[in-house]
Amino acid sequence: xxxxxxxxxxxxxxxxxxxxxxxxxxxxxxxxxxxxxxxxxxxxxxxxxxxxxxxxxxxxxxxxxxxxxxxxxxxxxxxxxxxxxxxxxxxxxxxxxxxxxxxxxxxxxxxxxxxxxxxxxxxxxxxxxxxxxxxxxxxxxxxxxxxxxxxxxxxxxxxxxxxxxxxxxxxxxxxxxxxxxxxxxxxxxxxxxxxxxxxxxxxxxxxxxxxxxxxxxxxxxxx
Numbered sequence: 536x537x538x539x540x541x542x543x544x545x546x547x548x549x550x551x552x553x554x555x556x557x558x559x560x561x562x563x564x565x566x567x568x569x570x571x572x573x574x575x576x577x578x579x580x581x582x583x584x585x586x587x588x589x590x591x592x593x594x595x596x597x598x599x600x601x602x603x604x605x606x607x608x609x610x611x612x613x614x615x616x617x618x619x620x621x622x623x624x625x626x627x628x629x630x631x632x633x634x635x636x637x638x639x640x641x642x643x644x645x646x647x648x649x650x651x652x653x654x655x656x657x658x659x660x661x662x663x664x665x666x667x668x669x670x671x672x673x674x675x676x677x678x679x680x681x682x683x684x685x686x687x688x689x690x691x692x693x694x695x696x697x698x699x700x701x702x703x704x705x706x707x708x709x710x711x712x713x714x715x716x717x718x719x720x721x722x723x724x725x726x727x728x729x730x731x732x733x734x735x736x737x738x739x740x741x742x743x744x745x746x747x748x749x750x751x752x753x754x755x756x757x758x
Contacts, residue, residue, distance in 0.1 A: 549583070549584045549587035549588055549591070550588050550591055550699070551563065551567060551588045551592060552695070552699060553584070553588075553695060553696050553699040554581060554584055554585065554588060554695075555684060555688055555689075555691045555692035555695050555696075555720075557682070557684040557685060557688030557691070557692075558682045558684070558685075558688070559581075559681050559682055561679065562574060562585070562679040562680075562681055563585065565677065565679055566585045566586075566588065566589045566652065567588075567589070567592060567593075569589065569592075569593040569618065569650065570650060570677070571650045571651045571652065571676055571677075572652060572653070572676055572677045572678070572679060573653045573654075573655065573658070573659060573673065573676040573677070573678045573679070574586075574652070574653070574654050574655070574678075574679045574680075574681065575654070575655045575656060575657055575658045575661075575678065575679075575680055575681070576656070576680060576681030576682075577656060577681075577683075578656060578719075578721065579719035579720050579721030579722065580681040580683070580719075580720060581681060581720050582622065582654040582655075582656075582681065583599070583622055583623075583654065584720075584724075585654070586620050586622045586652065586654050589618075589620060589652055590618075590620055593618060594617065594618060595616055595617065595618030595619060595620050595650070595652070596613055596616040596618070596619050596620065597620040597622065598610075598613070598619070598620065598621055598622065599622040599623050600621060600622065600623045600624055600626045600627045600633075601622070601623035601626045603626075607627075607632050607633045607635070607636035607637075608636065610636045610637065610639070610640045611636070611639075613640055613643075614640055614643030614644045614646075614647060614649060616649065617649050617650065618649065618650040618651075618652065619640065619644060619649065619650070619651055619652070620652045620654075621637075621651065621652070621653045621654065622654045623654065623655070623656075624637075624653050624654065624655045625655040625656045625657050625662055628655075628662045628663070628664060628665075629662070629663045629664065629665055630665065631665040631666070634664065634665045634666045634669050635666070637669060638666055638668065638669045638672070641669065641672050641673075642672075645672075651676070653673070653676065658678055658680070659673045659674045659676075659678060660674070684720060686713065686718075689713065689718060689720075689723060690709055690713065692720065692723060692724075693709050693712065693713075693723060693727065694709070696724065696727050697727060700727065700728075700731050702727065702730065702731050702734065702741065703740070703741060704727075704730075704741055705741070705742070707742075707743055708741055708742065708743055708746055711743045711746060711747070712726065712746065715747075715750065715752055716750070726750075729749065730746060730749065733745075733749055
C-alpha cells in the first residue's frame with residue numbers, strides 16, 4: 536500500500552506548491568527528497584503541511600501523535616511501510632510507554648531500511664527523553680529548523696495558496712488581511728480556507744468589505 540493516513544488531513548491544499556518556503560527552502564527540499572529526517576518548528580510554522588506534502592509526493596503512513604485518544608499500540612506494524620511520518624512526536628516524548636513503542640518502531644524501520652520523517656515543536660535535544668537509546672536514535676537523524684516567514688513571505692503565502700484554491704484575491708484584500716489579521720502561517724491558512732468556503736457559499740467575489748464582514752471587523756478605518 537502506497538499511502539495511508541490516521542487522523543483527517545486538516546487542509547486539502549497541503550501540497551508542496553501550496554507551501555511558501557521563504558527562508559526554509561532547504562527544509563522543503565529535504566522533505567521532498569524523501570530521506571529520513573527530523574523537522575522542528577513552533578506551532579503554526581507549517582510542519583504538518585510539509586508532512587502531508589511529503590506523503591502525497593512520496594507515499595508513506597502519516598500519524599499525528601497529538602491525538603490524546605491514541606495509545607502506544609497504534610505504532611505496532613507500522614514498520615511495514617517504506618516511510619513512516621510521525622507528526623507532533625513531542626506530544627508523547629517523556630512517556631515511557633510511548634517511547635518503548637517508538638523504540639521498537641524505530642528499530643523495525645532501521646532493520647528494513649525504511650524511512651522515518653519526524654516532526655516536532657522542538658529539536659531532539661530540546662525534549663525530555665525517558666529512554667536514552669531512543670534519544671540517541673533520534674539524534675542520528677538530520678535535523679532541520681523551520682524559521683519564521685517575513686511579511687513579504689507571508690504575502691507570498693497568501694498569493695500562492697489563493698492560486699492553489701482558485702481563489703481570486705486582490706492586492707487590496709491581501710493588504711487588508713496583513714493589517715487586520717494574525718501573522719502566523721496557521722492563522723493565515725485558516726483565514727484563506729474560511730474565505731474560500733464563505734465565497735462559495737454566498738457566491739460572492741472576495742472584496743475588502745466581504746472579508747471585513749467575515750472577520751466581524753467593525754472598525755471605521757477606510758481600506
